[in-house]
Amino acid sequence: MTARIRPGEDADADQLIALIGACWALYPGIRMDVDGEMPELRALASYYAEASGRLWVAEDGCTIIGMAATRPHDAADAARDATPQPPAWEICRVYVHPLHHGLGIGHALLDTVEAHAIATGAARLLLWSDTRFARAHRFYEKRSYVRSGPIRVLHDISHSLEFAYAKPVNGIELLDTAAAASAEYRLSDILIACVAEGAGVSFLPPLAPATARGFWKRTTTEVAAGNQILLCGWVDGMLAGTATLHVGTAPNQPHRAEVQKLLVHPDARRRGLARALMQRAEQEAARAGRSLLTLDTRAGHAAERLYRDMGWQEAGRIPGYALTAEGTLGDTVFFWKKLDIASDAMNRSR
Secondary structure, three states: OOOEEEEOOHHHHHHHHHHHHHHHOOOOOOOOOHHHHOHHHHHHHHHHHHOOOEEEEEEEOOEEEEEEEEEEOOHHHHHHOOOOOOOEEEEEEEEEOHHHOOOOHHHHHHHHHHHHHHHOOOOEEEEEEEOOOHHHHHHHHHOOOEEOOOOEEOOOOOOOEEEEEEEEOOEEEEEOHHHHHHOHHHHHHHHHHHHHOOOOOOOOOOOOHHHHHHHHHHHHHHHHOOOEEEEEEEEOOEEEEEEEEEOOOOOOOOOEEEEEEEEEOHHHOOOOHHHHHHHHHHHHHHHOOOOEEEEEEEOOOHHHHHHHHOOOEEEEEEEEEEEOOOOOEEEEEEEEEEOOHHHHHHHHHO
């Protein structure tokens, strides 16, 4: 990428309006009325500065080819939330001229605004994207944002509807069906990387992307049916790990749940994420009224040491249960753990 990123100025107004117009022209039905609906574009740098935010642009020579901004999340919106929320910043107006797509400019702009928001105290990042902007959705999902909450109606001349996307900078969240669907590509990347590292999670390397995505699409379906709890963990703004908890057990096992997948991207290991995901999985199982958890793992794997350290009990092992990445047969260890549901309910009521 040869573009230069610099702070935006009010004097950039004409070029910013032209940039947005070029991006919107790709989508029939979207109309621009600057003075009627977006007068802030006439002095956009001041607009964000007055909201304690910042605007950046990407230049190729003297021509602006990209833009992005960030500001603290609207205090009025935060006040309407039912529960206290961590400090959140909104990512705004991320645009790259269509002639410059695919060159990394969008990533560089988003890196810039995310870094500023995080340095200023953001613990959560959120944004809105028109439901027609399918390319943008793939971009944000690649950057570890997931769908969050209901669609917003703007009541503008373009009859716009917007998806909400969000992610924590660090932390673990339970994903609903829409969020799970939007995380499928990033979760596929994690699964492929873990399998390549030799993880004993039902697949062998090299794992084809289509196979990985098929697995997570099935997981989304199970989330929608209420049979699966999907937890995801972020490290430094990147979706880096996941744990799945199967609660669609047989009629004679309503008290049991099974931890089926615990995955942490190799680049994010030794940060405590696997332990945090397991702790959250146990909490969610207790909330679901499950007093017995089970799982299995490859013998000798780092996960086995983690489970033992967290108080899981070995039920037994089966020699030569599954193929390893090297093509040999490896042993599998089965674990169980009892949960104190009464204590968990008491802690949540305090």
